[in-house]
Amino acid sequence: MSTPGFVRRDRSTIRSNSCLRDDPCTLHIRALRPGMVKPSRLVRPVTQIPERSLVHQEGLPKLPVPPLKQTCERYLAALEPIVSEEELEYTRKLVKEFLTGGVGERLQKGLERRARKTDNWVDIRELSTCSSLTQRRLLCRFAAKLIAGVLEFKKMIDTDTLPIEYLSGKPLCMDQYYQILSSCRVPGPKRDTVVNHTMGTTPVTHITVVHNFQFFVLDVYHSDGTPLTVDQIYMQLEKIWNSSLQTNKEPIGILTSQHRNTWGKAYNNLIKDKTNKESVRAIQKSIFTVCLDAPMPRTSDELYWSRVAAQMLHGGGARWNSGNRWFDKTLQFIVGEDGTSGLVYEHAPAEGPPIVFLIDFVVGCMSRTEIVRTPMVPLPMPMKLRFNITPEVKRDIERAKQNMNIMVHDLDVKVLMFSDFGRKLPQQHNLSPDGFVQMALQLAYFRMYNICCSTYESASLRMFKYGRTDSIRATTTGSFKFVQAMQDPAKQNTERLALLQAAVQTHKENTYNAIHGQAIDRHLLGLKMLSIVELTSMPEIFMDTSFAVAQHYNLSTSQVGSKTDCVMSFGPMVPDGYGVCYNPMDEHINIAITAFNSCEETNAAKFSRAVEDALLDMRALLEDTAMVKQ
Ligand code: COA
Numbered sequence: 001m002s003t004p005g006f007v008r009r010d011r012s013t014i015r016s017n018s019c020l021r022d023d024p025c026t027l028h029i030r031a032l033r034p035g036m037v038k039p040s041r042l043v044r045p046v047t048q049i050p051e052r053s054l055v056h057q058e059g060l061p062k063l064p065v066p067p068l069k070q071t072c073e074r075y076l077a078a079l080e081p082i083v084s085e086e087e088l089e090y091t092r093k094l095v096k097e098f099l100t101g102g103v104g105e106r107l108q109k110g111l112e113r114r115a116r117k118t119d120n121w122v123d124i125r126e127l128s129t130c131s132s133l134t135q136r137r138l139l140c141r142f143a144a145k146l147i148a149g150v151l152e153f154k155k156m157i158d159t160d161t162l163p164i165e166y167l168s169g170k171p172l173c174m175d176q177y178y179q180i181l182s183s184c185r186v187p188g189p190k191r192d193t194v195v196n197h198t199m200g201t202t203p204v205t206h207i208t209v210v211h212n213f214q215f216f217v218l219d220v221y222h223s224d225g226t227p228l229t230v231d232q233i234y235m236q237l238e239k240i241w242n243s244s245l246q247t248n249k250e251p252i253g254i255l256t257s258q259h260r261n262t263w264g265k266a267y268n269n270l271i272k273d274k275t276n277k278e279s280v281r282a283i284q285k286s287i288f289t290v291c292l293d294a295p296m297p298r299t300s301d302e303l304y305w306s307r308v309a310a311q312m313l314h315g316g317g318a319r320w321n322s323g324n325r326w327f328d329k330t331l332q333f334i335v336g337e338d339g340t341s342g343l344v345y346e347h348a349p350a351e352g353p354p355i356v357f358l359i360d361f362v363v364g365c366m367s368r369t370e371i372v373r374t375p376m377v378p379l380p381m382p383m384k385l386r387f388n389i390t391p392e393v394k395r396d397i398e399r400a401k402q403n404m405n406i407m408v409h410d411l412d413v414k415v416l417m418f419s420d421f422g423r424k425l426p427q428q429h430n431l432s433p434d435g436f437v438q439m440a441l442q443l444a445y446f447r448m449y450n451i452c453c454s455t456y457e458s459a460s461l462r463m464f465k466y467g468r469t470d471s472i473r474a475t476t477t478g479s480f481k482f483v484q485a486m487q488d489p490a491k492q493n494t495e496r497l498a499l500l501q502a503a504v505q506t507h508k509e510n511t512y513n514a515i516h517g518q519a520i521d522r523h524l525l526g527l528k529m530l531s532i533v534e535l536t537s538m539p540e541i542f543m544d545t546s547f548a549v550a551q552h553y554n555l556s557t558s559q560v561g562s563k564t565d566c567v568m569s570f571g572p573m574v575p576d577g578y579g580v581c582y583n584p585m586d587e588h589i590n591i592a593i594t595a596f597n598s599c600e601e602t603n604a605a606k607f608s609r610a611v612e613d614a615l616l617d618m619r620a621l622l623e624d625t626a627m628v629k630q
Helices: 006-012 055-058 068-079 085-100 101-117 136-158 175-179 230-242 252-257 260-271 276-285 301-314 352-368 391-410 424-428 433-449 477-487 493-515 521-534 546-552 604-629
Strands: 019-024 123-125 181-188 194-195 207-213 214-219 289-293 332-335 343-346 410-417 456-461 469-473 553-559 578-584 589-597
Touching: 006 589, 068 085, 068 101, 068 521, 068 546, 085 101, 101 521, 136 230, 136 352, 175 194, 175 352, 175 493, 181 276, 207 230, 207 276, 214 230, 214 276, 230 289, 230 301, 252 260, 252 391, 260 276, 260 391, 301 332, 301 343, 301 391, 301 410, 343 352, 343 433, 391 410, 410 424, 410 604, 424 433, 424 604, 433 456, 433 477, 433 493, 433 578, 433 604, 456 493, 456 546, 469 493, 469 521, 477 493, 493 604, 589 604
Parallel strands: 019 123, 207 289, 289 332, 456 553, 553 578
Antiparallel strands: 181 194, 207 214, 332 343, 410 589, 456 469, 578 589
């Protein structure tokens, strides 16, 4: 498959030698709906006295390398529900050889050496996305308030007053927050780099705004260092809007949607020209980008959120807003003329949770912001960035358009706004909401395919310095027994409930292990990568069918919780898989499901119905058994 989809492009092409993991997560947000602010689980209230985050950073423990024997045992246990007995027996032999033959021990020692020498032995890159509002004036007002909100957030970064987050009572690494402003991914000849301009000698004072494919530099600070007021930003946005009304411009930004190798070459063609180079650099350096999007084609109410999710992910194709982006830019806030809003983010510098914290914070600011009429100080016209379109660049743009359209058509997106219950229901039944949703995904998959698959769930490793994520393997022997029981008419509900409780409990234990640095996937990946460097041949354990099955995540999932009622989305990890991002709110659950249209076996809408049915059947199970107990 040449072009499996937008999201895979980004995850499979981060060319970093030190990158031990290439995680999928992209996310988008549905609606910036002010007024729905509830305390976050991860975030300490802002009113608490902030701690010096740099001092805090130094005190964080280093991510441990788990014991080799433990990872091997857990790996075999993870394989049990997803491979045949024959394959498992063979893998058991390989694992034994790996453990006792010296190879595993040698690689383990190598990782431990790396762990001693570096701050974090797993080095990571990822990618991502997020998504509501109205006509031009309202749009510019909305965008101005949004920009002012992000500048408020920036103040916390600049003054080091960001509240430290906690997970299970432990303080988290805050480094990712310092990587998301004034940063951009830059294509390189061998590998991409993420360049962060916050540390430069002269502070960056501008953002970039793109409208009708035309980019502008908007200075958002006065010369005395104070930020522009909402009113002033609004006036500047109006100027930008009015000077970019032509709709026949080359969609230069679409170049950034290309496969990284292709974009790397096109990038060199583009920046050969001095003007182009300066324009690109202005985008890369900018604090963030705001995309003022053209209206998208209307859809039925039922498909509305799925359409918005897709717009946030890829812009809808060359005809629509895909050229109204610079996909390498870490943060791009999208405000559509038709009332949509959200953001798309480049995943390399950060995971979803810091981005969601930013969204929650900005939404909070926007709901408080009152437009104060400020004295009319003359502000310079925002500078339009010029691009010289040589025949070579024109050719690259045409190719990028074609490729983007293929990817857009291939991505199947379905947003399920599940409104029957939220995270409170499992909690009332003494079940972890995350485990409950994961078991619903297991049940849905089993009902559709009659087998279990390898399932990835992101777990935060931020208890550790520069920690990113590891995988919670949600498919377990326990989950397999539960889904089988649900499909077996001979089983009683009391037995099904007991199996559900056991499976959720195992999921909780696996989550605990993962967030405490004791999961298996980063460890196995680290051992494999080191074997490439240090050994003449790859240990058989990594060439085994079981290993390939275990790495083939048909379900790539992630919980990204927020205070704001929003939807996040990302693409599948494998051509025949699903990407599932869910946000369990108290009384409802927002779920975005993606798949590839080029795969006949997958269908996002069908899977969405199966998930809905699974959630409802599991509620019925809880209620039925609760009635029996009474
Ligand atoms: N009975 C009642 N309540 C329970 C319970 C039970 N048996 N088990 C858990 N709960 C409560 C929890 O205490 C928690 O309450 P709180 O919100 O008041 O703290 C709430 O239910 C949610 O817990 P749970 O659903 O178990 O999940 P979690 O919040 O621990 O999150 C992960 C689990 C894996 C999502 C989280 O650890 C994590 O790693 N998040 C980051 C993931 C990430 O990085 N994603 C983005 C990748 S781009």
